[in-house]
Amino acid sequence: MRIVIVGGGLAGARTAERLRRGGFDGRVTLVGGEPHAAYDRPPLSKKVLTQDEEPAAPQYLPAADGIETVAGVHATFLDTAGHRVVLDDGASLGYDKLVIATGVRARRLFDGWRGVHVLRTWTDGLALRAALRDAKRVVVIGGGVLGCEIAASARTLGRDVTIVELLDQPLGAVLGDTIGAVIARKHRERGVDVRCGTRVERLDGTGQRVERVVLADGTTLDADLVVVAAGAVPNTEWLAGSAVRVADGVLCDRYGATSAINVFAAGDVARLPHPWAEGTVRLEHWTTAGDTAALVARNILASPSERVPLTAMPYFWTDQYQSKFQVIGLPGPDDELTVIDGDLDGKFAAHYSRDGVLTGVITVGMAAAVAKYRTLLGTPL
Ligand SMILES: Cc1cc2nc3c(=O)[nH]c(=O)nc-3n(C[C@H](O)[C@H](O)[C@H](O)COP(=O)(O)OP(=O)(O)OC[C@H]3O[C@@H](n4cnc5c(N)ncnc54)[C@H](O)[C@@H]3O)c2cc1C
Incomplete structure (x- = not known):
């Protein structure tokens, strides 16, 4: 065979x-x-x-x-x-x-512009790494997991960074607005300009080399590097x-x-x-x-x-600066969020529920809680 x-x-x-x-x-x-x-x-x-x-x-x-x-x-x-x-x-x-x-x-936007990058492959990674070394002002289009990680890395390198996100909060579509606000705060505390509820309308520059990003609300942002992290x-x-x-x-x-x-x-x-x-x-x-x-x-x-069906518990992590967010289950953005340990300003564990059933658990800096709640997921509260 x-x-x-x-x-x-x-x-x-x-x-x-x-x-x-x-x-x-x-x-x-x-x-x-x-x-x-x-x-x-x-x-x-x-x-x-x-x-x-x-x-x-x-x-x-x-x-x-x-x-x-x-x-x-x-x-x-x-x-x-x-x-x-x-x-x-x-x-x-x-x-x-x-x-x-x-x-x-990676979904591509503004193809043909110099200074515009995506990130999916090793080749993309090397190109973005090189561009970040020369850049001063970085605009990240998309405040999802990838966009936020790229923004955190760019900020760690000392660049001026703006995140432009269509929804009300970064990662809001995945983790809901409460956790989205926690993530936005982490970025803002480190000096990232997080702009939500707007989108990039067009790019501006000389000879197809990006120099500015124009938002739908009319704001113009100076940028010498744009990263498209739009899904x-x-x-x-x-x-x-x-x-x-x-x-x-x-x-x-x-x-x-x-x-x-x-x-x-x-x-x-x-x-x-x-x-x-x-x-x-x-x-x-x-x-x-x-x-x-x-x-x-x-x-x-x-x-x-x-044959056996898929039953494995969904799990992902994302690193934002020094914080590791770990998520198990299939939480929805509109599920009810309850903090069960710690508080949202620091380390915490929280669970998501829908119609009285536990749908997911998120932890920041509390890895052990992930294992603890794994067996409870899918059960009534
Ligand atoms: C930058 C980045 C950071 C990430 N960080 C995290 C994280 O922190 N936590 C987390 O949980 N997940 C993370 N992920 C997601 C995780 O890496 C993916 O879920 C995983 O790589 C999926 O593996 P895959 O094999 O399905 O797809 P891929 O890794 O994309 O592999 C698919 C391969 O198929 C090849 N291919 C495509 N079309 C064809 C074709 N027609 N013929 C032959 N080959 C083809 C592609 O070139 C590619 O090499 C990250 C992803 C990226 C891009």
Whole structure:
């Protein structure tokens, strides 16, 4: 049996590793669009930007034994009837089972302007790191997890930083306005200009080199570096014309199987039902990439009656200056937030609930509380 994995990031690498760990000794081919072996992305918005010494290489992930890897090559078409993947170097690979792990890419705005960056890949990270060293005034478009981390890194380097966020608070869409206000305060205390409830209308400059950012409310901000952190787009275009159903990600059943026979999906690109969610969720979390990779590897090797559904508890973290925010569960922005330990000005643990049921826990500087509340999630208060 030959298993082909398309996408050489965390989910692809973990799927290969789990297949081997599960006892599969057949052929595994990993096709990755980047010219690197799989590496970890979280340091890109943190250490890679702030550390003094020039980072020499990405933080590579452990490689499983006996995996054929094809790097720097993209899949361009999936022939589900013929069980074949077509690559942009002209080759095509037959498969018995296929795993889609093509992740997401940064949404781009203001393409063609010099001084405008996004952050998804190692190459992006090095380019942004270099630009930050020369920059004086940085505008970050988007106050989500990534935008806030980039802003924190830029501020740590001593740059003038403005965050422009469409909603009322940074991270408000994910963690709600109360926690969003905590995060905004952390940034403001360090001198970041956090502007919420507005958006960037256009850029201004000479010869397509950004010099100013014009907001919808008419404000003009001087800027020599703009970072677009305005969300991500699933890499699914290559699936057009195949039997794989796509709707903001690859639609999977609870076993990670897609609508096409013998085709599975894992990581940021995969949209699965979760016992806690209505409908399906597509989570761009580091741990979910590993969880879905493990799920898919296991279910590929299992008989149909032995397949297991996704039940892993969603978890993510984000580092904002010296504070590590850890979140478990699937809290919604409108869920009720109750502080259960500490206070919002310092270290704290808080839980989210909806209709009297615990939906998530957030901690700052209280890592032990994450483990403590893990078992209570999903139960009535
Ligand atoms: C800067 C940054 C910081 C982060 N920090 C955190 C954090 O602090 N906490 C947290 O929980 N999560 C964090 N994440 C999220 C986490 O890194 C992702 O959830 C994880 O990388 C997802 O892995 P993946 O393999 O699904 O996708 P990816 O890592 O994106 O890998 C997908 C790979 O597929 C390749 N590919 C795409 N299309 C094709 C194609 N057609 N053919 C072949 N290959 C293709 C891509 O080039 C890419 O290499 C961060 C992400 C970024 C970008």
